[in-house]
Amino acid sequence: ASPDSNSRHFLSIIRFLNHSRYNFMKDFSPFREDLLKYFYTELHKISECIQGGRSIYYPPMNTLLPINSTQFIGPAPSPQKDRDKYAHRLNETSSLTDRIFGKTVPREFGFPAPEKLIDHYADSMEHHIEKRVAIFFQQLVACYQTKLHFEIGKTLNQGESAPALMASKNGTIRKLCPRNAAHSSTIPCLIAYRGSEWDAHQRDELEVLEGFVYLKGSHIYGLCNSTIDMPRAINEADIAIDGNSEGSALRTKSLALLNKAAQGDLTPVKGLKNFLLLLINTVHEKRGTVAKEDVRKALEYYEKILNGIQNSIANDPEIFSHWLDIQVDPSDESSLMRKTIYHIRYGAIRNNLLSQALIIDMIETVRKQIFNQMKTEKRYCFAEEAFRQVLVELAAESDRPRLRKLFNLPAETNRKPTYETTKARILKEKKLLLPLLKELSRKMAQMRNDEISHRSSLTKTLREVKGWTQDDLSAKIKKNFPSLPSSRSTISRVETGAKSIDSNYASKLSKVFKVDAGLFMPHFFHD
Numbered sequence: 001a002s003p004d005s006n007s008r009h010f011l012s013i014i015r016f017l018n019h020s021r022y023n024f025m026k027d028f029s030p031f032r033e034d035l036l037k038y039f040y041t042e043l044h045k046i047s048e049c050i051q052g053g054r055s056i057y058y059p060p061m062n063t064l065l066p067i068n069s070t071q072f073i074g075p076a077p078s079p080q081k082d083r084d085k086y087a088h089r090l091n092e093t094s095s096l097t098d099r100i101f102g103k104t105v106p107r108e109f110g111f112p113a114p115e116k117l118i119d120h121y122a123d124s125m126e127h128h129i130e131k132r133v134a135i136f137f138q139q140l141v142a143c144y145q146t147k148l149h150f151e152i153g154k155t156l157n158q159g160e161s162a163p164a165l166m167a168s169k170n171g172t173i174r175k176l177c178p179r180n181a182a183h184s185s186t187i188p189c190l191i192a193y194r195g196s197e198w199d200a201h202q203r204d205e206l207e208v209l210e211g212f213v214y215l216k217g218s219h220i221y222g223l224c225n226s227t228i229d230m231p232r233a234i235n236e237a238d239i240a241i242d243g244n245s246e247g248s249a250l251r252t253k254s255l256a257l258l259n260k261a262a263q264g265d266l267t268p269v270k271g272l273k274n275f276l277l278l279l280i281n282t283v284h285e286k287r288g289t290v291a292k293e294d295v296r297k298a299l300e301y302y303e304k305i306l307n308g309i310q311n312s313i314a315n316d317p318e319i320f321s322h323w324l325d326i327q328v329d330p331s332d333e334s335s336l337m338r339k340t341i342y343h344i345r346y347g348a349i350r351n352n353l354l355s356q357a358l359i360i361d362m363i364e365t366v367r368k369q370i371f372n373q374m375k376t377e378k379r380y381c382f383a384e385e386a387f388r389q390v391l392v393e394l395a396a397e398s399d400r401p402r403l404r405k406l407f408n409l410p411a412e413t414n415r416k417p418t419y420e421t422t423k424a425r426i427l428k429e430k431k432l433l434l435p436l437l438k439e440l441s442r443k444m445a446q447m448r449n450d451e452i453s454h455r456s457s458l459t460k461t462l463r464e465v466k467g468w469t470q471d472d473l474s475a476k477i478k479k480n481f482p483s484l485p486s487s488r489s490t491i492s493r494v495e496t497g498a499k500s501i502d503s504n505y506a507s508k509l510s511k512v513f514k515v516d517a518g519l520f521m522p523h524f525f526h527d
Contacts (some may be wrong), residue, residue, distance in 0.1 A: 254275060
């Protein structure tokens with residue numbers, strides 16, 4: 001992203017922390033207080049560096065290709081009975097263990113009553129609910145204008161099971177309450193059908209309908225299936241609003257919003273506002289019907305948090321730009337330009353996810369073949385980690401950072417004997433691994449070339465939305481960057497793809513159009 005954009009984002013974070021409505025230091029342990037003070041100090045250093053004009057490295061934005069509604073991949077729905085569980089150490093998802101007490105409630109807390117225990121999880125519930133809203137917005141973006149039809153699938157994945165919460169008092173240790181790995185998403189698994197086939201099936205013209213798990217293996221799929229360990233009462237609050245089955249009112253109405261977005265009848269921004277209102281009404285309704293005091297108290301927290309999110313959206317017109325991590329020129333009052341930039345960003349995010357899912361699907365196919373020969377279960381996390389590490393080590397040097405990024409590989413690997421033995425066994429399967437790596441390298445190179453081609457169509461789109469002629473754009477480039485090729489014929493060749501736009505040219509074009517450079521330089525599979 002452009003330095004100006006990132007400077008604004010950093011400063012917004014600092015302002016939020018310094019003027020938050022929450023007292024971050026209240027009821028925090030000394031360790032967490034020290035950590036927060038350190039966080040403040042480091043952010044202020046960044047602020048001073050930005051405002052003083054000193055150089056900071058800014059990583060590129062995670063955007064990708066233009067919208068392409070013809071590429072959709074994913075496995076068929078699984079008949080499995082038990083959910084696969086993400087191992088925390090593999091860093092596959094944003095699943096969290098108990099952020100408040102860990103394994104045992106400290107001795108000074110004694111044996112708190114269930115409704116009192118809920119108060120200690122206020123910040124975790126805030127994270128949990130805000131994540132639910134953010135995930136649904138990302139699902140809206142991922143489904144937008146795909147022309148697919150979606151149904152709710154059986155939840156196939158989650159974080160590791162949460163152990164019971166223990167408490168200690170006067171030398172006595174006992175189980176205080178069960179804990180659950182609570183999903184933060186309303187619909188963890190979406191089954192997608194091609195729109196034309198779904199319509200034919202509804203008219204009884206197609207008997208067999210084949211669906212697939214949408215974007216399985218991508219980062220958003222992992223996000224939708226991530227969990228957070230909390231007392232069972234909080235999970236019961238989730239069940240109260242979500243229901244025990246896929247056919248609950250909240251999920252059914254949320255699915256309808258996703259299908260409207262898929263047809264292009266509802267933008268992600270409008271869809272999220274509708275979802276938020278639906279969620280608030282559902283929580284308010286259920287709060288008056290539950291019998292257990294601790295569950296009711298959790299729902300009260302939920303409603304307060306959701307109302308805060310709704311107020312933030314109403315009072316900050318730029319909040320969606322922040323969520324999409326893009327900058328819209330405040331001097332540009334054209335709603336068409338804003339809609340265009342959002343549309344481009346939606347497509348970039350979705351194609352990012354599609355590319356992840358495509359590559360993960362290729363990797364999973366080979367991984368299953370090798371593990372079947374080894375008679376090894378995927379969820380032995382050391383085996384999965386060993387497989388990923390082998391792929392990185394065998395890959396071409398230029399592709400290694402890309403694969404590490406895709407896998408979110410931990411900095412350190414498990415060095416137990418079982419890990420090394422498994423790794424050595426996987427290395428023997430080079431006849432399967434080397435063709436896979438060759439195809440992965442080809443795919444990533446193709447995606448990088450597609451990104452470059454995308455800059456041509458983007459230049460024309462932004463120019464036309466601005467109402468500029470090619471001569472107008474030529475004059476503006478020449479005025480701002482005299483040394484840059486900017487003749488009318490050059491602009492014409494850029495827009496037709498006859499002339500490629502390198503990153504330097506793209507960066508300067510973004511300044512002429514006053515948009516984030518990330519729109520021109522998605523960079524997902526670049527170094």
